[in-house]
Amino acid sequence: MSQPGPVPLSVLDLAPVLDGRTTADALHDSVALARAAEELGYHRYWVAEHHNAPGAASSAPAVLIGQIAAATSRLRVGSGGVMLPNHAPLVVAEQFGTLSAFHPGRIDLGLGRAPGTDPVTAQALRRAAGPLAGGDFPRQAVELLGYFDGPQDDAAAGVRAVPAEGNRPEVWVLGSGLGSAELAGSLGLPFAYAHQFNAELTVPALRAYREAFRPSAVLERPYALVAAFVLAAETDEEADxxxxxxxxxxxxxxxxxxxxxxxxxxxxxxxxxxxxxxxQIVDGFLGRQVIGGRAEVRRRVADLIAVGADEFMAMTVAPDFDTRLASYRILAEEVAALGSGPLAGARRG
Known part of the structure; x- marks a missing residue:
């Protein structure tokens, strides 16, 4: 089923572990939710990377992406994101090249510059001493992209990510600040902004991305996605x-x-x-997110689209699976309703 709207609508999934349930429950719920999202007309389904976090089962994005892609047929599936400081670029290229070979034209590789965990766990993931160097992210990203291009000539000696050659996924840069926005623009890649982490910088980051954008072989014009926490219900009181x-x-x-x-x-x-x-903590974390009944959700999503989002992505955690699914269904219906208003023409133009 296709849902019209002013912009494509997508899902960000943490595979949340609810109280009294197991990580296996959470992972199976992710596959079930992806199937439902596809039926509701969602465009893409991304899974996050978190480590040493009992509340999130999404620690191995490539494995979970493979399961979700195999269980769906049209949905784009990817990482939101792979935290590049935790991984050798070669390994990421091999994993996502393999996924793209199995599911051509459906795999997204979203790259993040944070470790997605605490410093001790980050060291355990890297198996190396010394602090993480944030400045390494651009170099790692360029190295990773190079593996998908393959050797430049027959005489070139070097390491090849064999499954990646000819099987390039759609690569994104993720971020919640200006540095990632500028990097995405300079590389000519699509950019996903994490409004759920830093709502105050959403507008400046989107502006910085578009100002830094340089056309590339994969993208002629800038394309920005905004992700936010969403909890939609029939009424404001129920959502609260x-x-x-x-x-x-x-x-x-x-x-x-x-x-x-x-x-x-x-x-x-x-x-x-x-x-x-x-x-104060709650207001800082959720005060500018999308929580409410139908009318409030429609208004808040419209506001976020209007700041310059070409796509909207929703991250939802709810007390149980049925409530979570209902939130995504209400969101799809309310965003579809936006499709006939003046906002739709403005964004599509």
């Missing part, structure tokens, strides 16, 4: 209630120094007593 677990999870994550634990139940969230500091 359902958002309780993610609010409490955000507070616990901050208190744990960034380590994401399993999400609390709805009952636990309802019983939680917020301090003034807790409310």
């Amino acid at each position: 209630l359902l958002a309780g677990p993610i609010r409490v999870a955000a507070i616990r994550t901050v208190r744990a120094g960034g380590r994401q634990n399993a999400y609390p139940t709805l009952a636990e969230a309802q019983a939680y007593e917020y301090s003034a500091h807790d409310r």
Whole structure:
């Protein structure tokens, strides 16, 4: 089923581990949700990379992408993203070249510059001493892209990522700041901005991306996706209630120094007593995200599209699978309703 709208609509999945459920449950839910998203007309389905985070089962994006791509037929499937500091570019090229060989024209490789975990775990992933060097990301990204191009001439000696040659996925740069936006533009690649992490910089980052953009062999014009946290319900009151677990999870994550634990139940969230500091944390994390009933969701999504998004991606965590699926269904219906308004013509033009 195809859903009309002002821009394509996509999914970002953390494979959330809900209280009382297992990581296996979370991973199977991701496959089921991807199937449903395809039926609802969603354009792409990305999985995140998190490590040493009991609240997120998406630690091996390439493996999960393969399962989801095999279970669907039209949906683009990819990483949101692969955290490049954790991996050798050669290995990433081999993995995603293999995925693209199995699912040609359907695989996305989103690249992030953060480790997606705590410093101790980041060192364990890298198996190397010394601090992470953020300045290495552009060099690693260029090296990775080169593996998909293959050897430049027959006499060239060097390492080849054999499965990657001729099997290039659609490569994206992910970020929540200006540096990644400028890098994406300079490389002529599409850019995905994480509004859920840094809402205040959404507009400046999109502007920086478009100003830095240089046409490339894969992209003639800039193309920017905005990702945000979304929890849609029939009414504002219902959405506010359902958002309780993610609010409490955000507070616990901050208190744990960034380590994401399993999400609390709805009952636990309802019983939680917020301090003034807790409310500041919640407002900083969710205050500018898309939470509400149908009319509120439609308004907030329209506002985010209007800042210059060519595509909108929703990350949803809810108390149970059925509620999560219902949120994505409501979002699809409300974004489809935007397709007949003046915003649709403005974005398509």
